[in-house]
Amino acid sequence: MKVVTTIAQLKKLVNAAKQANKTIGLVPTMGYLHDGHLTLARTAKSENDIVIMSVFVNPTQFGPNEDFESYPRDLPRDTVLAESAGVDIVFAPSVEEMYPTDGGIKLLAGRQATILCGASRPGHFDGVIQVVSKLFHLAEPTYAYFGQKDAQQVAIIETMVRDFNFPLVIKTVPIVREEDGLAKSSRNVYLTEHDRKEAPAIYEALNIAKESYKQTKDAAQAIAQATAHITTNTSGRIDYLQLLSYPDLAEINDQTETALLATAVYIGKTRLIDNLIFSLKGE
Numbered sequence: 001m002k003v004v005t006t007i008a009q010l011k012k013l014v015n016a017a018k019q020a021n022k023t024i025g026l027v028p029t030m031g032y033l034h035d036g037h038l039t040l041a042r043t044a045k046s047e048n049d050i051v052i053m054s055v056f057v058n059p060t061q062f063g064p065n066e067d068f069e070s071y072p073r074d075l076p077r078d079t080v081l082a083e084s085a086g087v088d089i090v091f092a093p094s095v096e097e098m099y100p101t102d103g104g105i106k107l108l109a110g111r112q113a114t115i116l117c118g119a120s121r122p123g124h125f126d127g128v129i130q131v132v133s134k135l136f137h138l139a140e141p142t143y144a145y146f147g148q149k150d151a152q153q154v155a156i157i158e159t160m161v162r163d164f165n166f167p168l169v170i171k172t173v174p175i176v177r178e179e180d181g182l183a184k185s186s187r188n189v190y191l192t193e194h195d196r197k198e199a200p201a202i203y204e205a206l207n208i209a210k211e212s213y214k215q216t217k218d219a220a221q222a223i224a225q226a227t228a229h230i231t232t233n234t235s236g237r238i239d240y241l242q243l244l245s246y247p248d249l250a251e252i253n254d255q256t257e258t259a260l261l262a263t264a265v266y267i268g269k270t271r272l273i274d275n276l277i278f279s280l281k282g283e
């Protein structure tokens with residue numbers, strides 16, 4: 001496995017792979033890898049000749065009062081884990097390498113970015129599509145792999161790929177969970193012992209809402225039941241808990257084929273996100 005830090009080094013390897021007609025799977029990450037990322041890498045490895053994983057904590061997707069500085073970083077650990085999951089190239093650039101100048105040009109994620117995480121993290125998805133579009137140009141992937149845990153992110157990136165004709169296919173990989181249901185996340189390291197005990201209530205609540213909605217088709221009741229489960233079983237604060245159509249992220253109605261039940265909850269100081277995507281077809 002090669003670890004490269006400059007765009008020039010990466011382009012050399014990508015050009016060689018392209019000349020040899022190899023397929024490239026790209027796994028964009030912000031590092032501090034967990035099983036979720038490694039599942040993305042393993043899936044990419046099973047579907048491509050070469051897997052490139054980017055490890056870059058992207059400053060443009062963090063708000064001024066967010067955790068950019070304290071976001072967990074450990075590149076030596078990440079490279080060992082990446083290699084064990086079959087990654088061929090780790091691309092770990094510096095901020096200066098990725099953003100040498102500020103030419104003032106910004107990308108603007110659209111309507112899908114104004115709700116859910118976008119409502120409480122203004123500009124977040126603009127930063128995500130900025131870095132992801134750069135990574136797509138640099139790695140020239142055949143397939144790019146994203147976790148369903150960031151379902152809104154996936155929906156927005158799919159829109160960008162479609163609207164701007166990026167020549168690649170997005171693959172979404174299911175959420176990887178701890179045994180008690182907590183979705184794996186690099187931010188789980190922030191949880192205190194007390195927080196960690198409360199955190200599985202989030203996934204339980206999503207399942208309660210899903211079953212309730214499937215039986216009654218009453219979105220307000222489903223959300224109320226899930227809210228009650230979180231407020232009764234945790235000291236957390238709900239940022240949002242919403243049922244929407246997926247991937248367009250619009251209000252759910254009788255025609256909706258696929259639903260997204262998504263939540264963000266502050267458990268202690270940690271903001272955790274989780275979701276379920278389920279079919280409503282033929283039900």
Ligand code: PAF
Pocket residue numbers: 028029030056058061128131132150153
């Ligand atoms: O999902 C993430 O970890 C990040 O948003 C991504 C896609 C790597 C862009 O920085």
